[in-house]
Amino acid sequence: MEYFQGWRDDALWLCDFCSVMCKIFNSVTQVVIHAITIVNGNNYDGKFKLFAKSGFQTVWKRRVLIRSFSTYSELEARRxxxxxxxxxxxxxxxxxxxxxxxxxxxxxxxxxxxxxxxxxxxxxxxxxxxxxxxxxxxxxxxxxxxxxxxxxxxxxxxxxxxxxxxxxxxxxxxxxxxxxxxxxxxxxxxxxxxxxxxxxxxxxxxxxxxxxxxxxxxxxxxxxxxxxxxxxxxxxxxxxxxxxxxxxxxxxxxxxxxxxxxxxxxxxxxxxxxxxxxxxxxxxxxxxxxxxxxxxxxxxxxxxxxxxxxxxxxxxxxxxxxxxxxxxxxxDVNIYAEILGYGLSGDAYHLTAPKEDGTGAILAMTRALKDAKLQPHDIGYINAHATSTPVGDAIESRAIKKLFGPHSNKLAVSSTKGAHGHLLGAAGNLEAVFTVMACYKAWLPPTINMDNPDELMNLNYVPNEKQEWVECTRRVALKNAFGFGGTNASICISEYKEK
CATH class of the missing domain: 3.40.47.10 (Thiolase/Chalcone synthase)
Structure with a gap:
């Protein structure tokens, strides 16, 4: 029993260990069942003994069921x-x-x-x-x-x-x-x-x-x-x-x-x-x-x-x-990019207008970064929600400055809506495709029609012409999307690299 104490926080490892034991013994041994019980902190012996009769194949195919007995924090998330x-x-x-x-x-x-x-x-x-x-x-x-x-x-x-x-x-x-x-x-x-x-x-x-x-x-x-x-x-x-x-x-x-x-x-x-x-x-x-x-x-x-x-x-x-x-x-298929994190939030403010201090946008971006286990300085590009409204664009820009602080001067921020308009329910996903391509091809899509920059917004908005995404350790971006009712989402997308 003490031998398994070191793995009490790794339920997936124990699931794999069960599979190996089943290959060897064609059954789940009592000691493995007890090890899983230790991980979850509850007595699940009765549930897991059901697997012993069917052997390795059942345990291996039922990984999702085994996960259901563990909290998500105890599981190693899949990439x-x-x-x-x-x-x-x-x-x-x-x-x-x-x-x-x-x-x-x-x-x-x-x-x-x-x-x-x-x-x-x-x-x-x-x-x-x-x-x-x-x-x-x-x-x-x-x-x-x-x-x-x-x-x-x-x-x-x-x-x-x-x-x-x-x-x-x-x-x-x-x-x-x-x-x-x-x-x-x-x-x-x-x-x-x-x-x-x-x-x-x-x-x-x-x-x-x-x-x-x-x-x-x-x-x-x-x-x-x-x-x-x-x-x-x-x-x-x-x-x-x-x-x-x-x-x-x-x-x-x-x-x-x-x-x-x-x-x-x-x-x-x-x-x-x-x-x-x-x-x-x-x-x-x-x-x-x-x-x-x-x-x-x-x-x-x-x-x-x-x-x-x-x-x-x-x-x-x-x-x-x-x-x-x-x-x-x-x-052996082509990999364009990796999804690292996902953040959601609510403004709890107005039916159609975002809160002026950008709280909802900041929370969504912060949670996406936390989910990705990254810091603001790890981000190189933000594909903004920016729809071309006087209020919304200004609020999102202020939110980016507030969250990223001095690093915001090193960010590239652009919106492709100047080219295709606002696709409403299909906006976030179309622009996510362009964000994926930016990470994959190392080109930043431009914000077209930016002929007279708003003096109140002084970030690099990639005006009118594409920019090369200069060398960095890893190309990482956020894709923002905000909706009526104060619903917000931010997705962290990066170029794919082996860890």
Whole structure:
């Protein structure tokens, strides 16, 4: 008994030790059972004796069950890496095209030509470009008419982005056990309001005019459900809807699922396709949208610029494949980056405005750093939430200065929303893809349209042109995402290095 006292805080090691003992003796010995009891500080003999009858295979496959008897603090967290990326966005409909457009300072924001927008204060948006050319989106290449009747546009975007990410990761498991350890976490900020309005009109002509697919189309969890069904993934099937923090929360939650052993692989991200006269009217009534650049839409979204006057709505989807490190290494696949930490917070202040002292942003970033076991001076780049609103950009900038202190002068901080607009529920995940690529390629994406820097904000915002991420021990970044209701998320992402 005393021999095992030194491992009382390492439940995973003891789980592996059990496996070795089972290989040798084809059973779990009483001394190992007692050692596990010491680790947990409670008497779990009865539970673990059940494993003795089935031998090594049962114990090894039931590691998650063994973990459930231990507190998370007693477990050695698994490392989580990014092995696949997929994008459908206003700046390109694959990762290569989107990343190239971002680095070149391109813009996907255009004027809305439909006459229903003519009387609205904002008449611009970041739209997914339809067409058959490379980097554009042709929905008929992917779905039949009958399939499209059963899904919202955002769901279609998510399915295609997930397909690209899975192909990138080379992950199409065939075995049942592999499918059971592969999950999906996809968020959506808003449902398709056009569908709701059209169905409300149809209802006036009789209830039988309402499509039987109406409810499945507007459920936010259907993107995750459709991806899971198409690929047979039976791991966690999870959906988040936290306004503009949705995509980041979906990635963070997926990170936790892999880290804690609920899955070995997670497809995660967000999708949004809610641009309509009604949604734009609603955001205009909140005075949240840009209204001064309808004739020059490519200039409208200008994070951190003195002349910013609101955000520009965008649409699309972005997906990441997160994978347990050893699982990825065993497949010999490319590793883009590693997820090191995840922080959440709430402002507890206002329905739509962040607290002026930046408390929520500071807490989220601080918790992400703590989770990653890092200090502020370890961070080299922050992909900001910065949506191009006068208040929000200033508060986030002040929060960064307050948390990082003198080190903030060495940071690079940029927002890519000038190029693609604000994708709401798909913003955090699209920008996380660009943050991953920054860590992977050592290029910092620019903040375009920053022609007149706000004198109250004096950080390196990577204005207008990409910057090389200069040599450092390890490229480490934070990706921030904040949403209405005071919900905040920050994800710590780094280049992958063996420890």
């Amino acid at each position: 989580v890496v990014v092995t696949g990326l997929g994008v459908i966005s206003p700046v390109g409909c694959n990762v290569r095209k989107a990343w190239s457009t971002i680095l070149q300072g391109g813009c996907g924001i255009t004027r809305l030509e439909d006459e229903h927008y003519n009387n609205l204060p904002c008449q611009i948006a970041g739209l997914v470009q339809d067409g058959k050319d490379g980097g554009k989106f042709d929905v008929t290449n992917y779905f039949s008419k009958s399939e499209l009747r059963a899904m919202a546009p955002a769901t279609a975007y998510s399915i295609i982005a997930a397909q690209e990410a899975l192909e990138d990761a080379k992950w199409f498991p065939e075995g049942e056990e592999l499918k059971q350890m592969t999950g999906v976490a996809v968020g959506m900020g808003m449902i398709d309001l056009v569908d709701v309005c059209e169905t409300a009109e149809a209802l006036k002509k009789g209830y039988n005019r309402v499509s039987p697919f109406f409810v499945p189309r507007i459920l936010p969890n259907m993107a995750a459900g459709q991806i899971s069904i198409r690929h047979g993934f039976r791991g966690p099937n999870h959906t988040v809807s936290t306004a503009c923090a949705t995509g980041a929360h979906a990635i963070g939650d997926a990170f936790r699922f892999v880290q804690r052993g609920d899955a070995d692989v997670m497809v995660c991200g967000g999708a949004e396709a809610c641009i309509s006269p009604l949604s734009i009217a609603g955001f205009c009534r909140l005075r949240a949208l840009s209204t001064s650049y309808n004739k020059t839409p490519e200039k409208a979204s200008r994070p951190f610029d003195k002349d910013r006057d609101g955000f520009v709505m965008g649409e699309g989807s972005a997906m990441l494949v997160l994978e347990e490190l050893n699982h990825a290494k065993s497949r």
